[in-house]
Structures are given as C-alpha cells and as structure tokens.
Amino acid sequence: MRFQFVAGEVAAGLRRNTTMVVAVVLVTFVSLTFVGAAALLQTQIGKLKDDWYDLVQVSVFLCPTGSMMPTCASGEATERQIDAVRDIIDTELADEVEAVYLETKADAYDAFTERYPNGYQGTQLTEDDMQASLRLELADPEQFAVVSDVLTGRDGVELVEDQRAVFEPLFRTLNVATLLAAGLAGVMLLAAVLLITTTIRLSAVSRRKETEIMRLVGASNLFVQLPFLLEGAIAAVTGALLACLGLWLAVRFLVTDWLERSVDWVAYVDSGDVLAVAPFLVLVAVALAAVSSVVTLNRYTRI
Numbered sequence: 001m002r003f004q005f006v007a008g009e010v011a012a013g014l015r016r017n018t019t020m021v022v023a024v025v026l027v028t029f030v031s032l033t034f035v036g037a038a039a040l041l042q043t044q045i046g047k048l049k050d051d052w053y054d055l056v057q058v059s060v061f062l063c064p065t066g067s068m069m070p071t072c073a074s075g076e077a078t079e080r081q082i083d084a085v086r087d088i089i090d091t092e093l094a095d096e097v098e099a100v101y102l103e104t105k106a107d108a109y110d111a112f113t114e115r116y117p118n119g120y121q122g123t124q125l126t127e128d129d130m131q132a133s134l135r136l137e138l139a140d141p142e143q144f145a146v147v148s149d150v151l152t153g154r155d156g157v158e159l160v161e162d163q164r165a166v167f168e169p170l171f172r173t174l175n176v177a178t179l180l181a182a183g184l185a186g187v188m189l190l191a192a193v194l195l196i197t198t199t200i201r202l203s204a205v206s207r208r209k210e211t212e213i214m215r216l217v218g219a220s221n222l223f224v225q226l227p228f229l230l231e232g233a234i235a236a237v238t239g240a241l242l243a244c245l246g247l248w249l250a251v252r253f254l255v256t257d258w259l260e261r262s263v264d265w266v267a268y269v270d271s272g273d274v275l276a277v278a279p280f281l282v283l284v285a286v287a288l289a290a291v292s293s294v295v296t297l298n299r300y301t302r303i
Contacts, residue, residue, distance in 0.1 A: 028239025031188030081156025232289035240285035
C-alpha cells in the first residue's frame with residue numbers, strides 16, 4: 001500500500017513538472033557526458049603511454065666529426081670510447097638497461113634513405129653525414145634521468161636523448177583537453193544541481209496540501225520526502241544513462257569503426273572502458289540528486 005502511494009506521488013510529480021524534469025535530464029546528460037569524456041581521455045592517455053613508452057628507446061648519440069661539445073674535442077667517437085661507454089652501461093646501468101644496440105652510420109643512412117628516398121627537404125645526405133648512436137631499451141622507461149646522468153659528459157658521447165619527449169606534446173594536449181572537459185563538466189554539474197533543486201522545490205510547493213495531510217496523520221519525514229527524492233533521482237539517473245549511451249555510441253562508431261580502422265597501430269578506448277565508467281556516472285547522478293533533494297526538502301517538507 002505504501003509503495004503504491006509513493007509510486008503514485010512520484011508519477012504525479014513527474015507529470016506536473018514535465019518541463020523541469022526534461023531540463024534536469026538534458027543538463028545531467030550533458031554534464032555527465034563531459035565527465036565521462038574526461039575519464040575516457042585519461043584512460044586513452046594511459047593506453048598510449050603503456051604502448052608507446054615500452055617501444056621508445058634512449059638514444060646515446062656518439063660524437064660526429066666537427067662537434068663543438070667538450071666531450072667531442074678529440075673528434076669522432078673512437079672504438080675505444082664506444083667500448084668504454086658500453087662497459088659503463090653493462091656495469092653501472094645493468095639494472096636499468098635491458099638491451100643495447102649500436103646503430104652505425106651505415107645503419108642510420110639506410111634508415112634515412114628508406115624514410116626519405118628523395119632526400120630530406122630537397123637535400124640528399126650521404127653516409128658520412130650520418131651520426132652513430134647507441135640505442136638503449138630500458139627496463140623502466142621512467143628511469144631515463146638515471147641513464148642520462150650516468151652517460152652525459154662521457155668521452156665520445158655528444159648527447160643523450162629520451163625519445164619519450166617526442167610524445168610529450170601529444171600527452172600535454174590530451175591532458176589539457178581532459179582539464180577542459182572536467183571544467184565544463186563542473187559548470188554543467190552545478191547547473192544540474194540548481195535545476196534539480198528548483199524542480200524539487202516547485203514539486204514540494206505544489207503539493208503542500210498533501211504533505212500537510214501526511215503530517216497530520218503521523219507520516220515520518222522519510223515517507224513525506226521519499227517521492228521528491230525519487231523524482232530527482234529518476235531524472236538524474238535518466239540523464240546519466242543517456243550520457244552512458246552517448247559515450248558508448250561515440251566510442252563504437254567514431255573510435256572503433258572509424259578511427260581504429262584508419263590508424264590501427266594505436267591502442268584505443270573501447271566499449272569495455274565505457275562500461276567501466278558507467279557505474280561512476282550513475283553514482284554521480286544519484287549523489288547530485290541526493291544532495292539537492294536533502295537541502296531543498298529540509299526547508300519545505302520537514303516536520
């Protein structure tokens with residue numbers, strides 16, 4: 001009996017405030033879409049780092065002829081200097097470096113001609129223009145600073161370069177996009193709270209006679225307030241479910257069906273990642289409705 005009464009009151013409240021309820025659903029949908037997009041962007045950044053950081057190497061560029069670096073004062077790196085650097089890697093950096101590869105000038109030239117068969121920007125280089133280097137695979141890509149500190153300044157070493165720096169601008173851009181999405185989500189969530197509060201207040205004011213009667217017959221605060229709580233929760237959760245559906249469709253058609261087929265060597269977020277984010281979005285929606293409802297109802301329906 002009580003359940004039927006509460007359900008009837010919820011249905012009546014939703015009918016009376018249809019316009020406001022639709023507004024709550026739409027604002028919640030937009031705000032939680034931004035929240036979900038921010039979460040998926042961070043997931044995408046994590047996938048890219050996991051894949052790309054494991055592939056990049058540390059490049060130890062050996063002294064070429066004519067270098068002005070103090071460590072290259074004797075000219076092009078000699079075999080003795082190269083062996084000395086490799087000995088340092090094998091001893092002092094044994095825990096940090098998994099493998100070492102020597103890329104000779106001939107190897108560098110072959111790679112150059114394969115990438116630029118017609119020359120680079122109209123300039124055709126020769127093998128003598130290339131620079132030999134040692135390519136290091138690290139056990140932990142985050143330990144570049146340790147490797148750089150040990151090898152920088154050694155005789156025969158011109159420069160120690162971390163290839164991860166190539167990807168940092170991309171990651172910074174994605175992080176900025178995440179912050180923008182989170183900022184917009186915060187503004188929209190505030191708008192959602194205000195709309196939910198307004199909707200519940202209007203519903204409570206329009207049903208003051210019913211709540212007065214319920215008070216007179218001894219109904220508890222929870223029983224009086226429960227229909228209003230459920231109205232806000234239904235509207236907010238509906239918006240959250242629409243946000244989850246929108247994110248799933250975006251990932252399914254834009255990422256999986258289009259982007260992944262165009263650029264198939266990158267790990268992308270997928271539908272599973274959206275499903276992982278979905279419970280969080282629903283919980284946020286419930287929390288928004290609960291906070292808005294409690295604040296408003298304590299003023300308008302409390303016994």
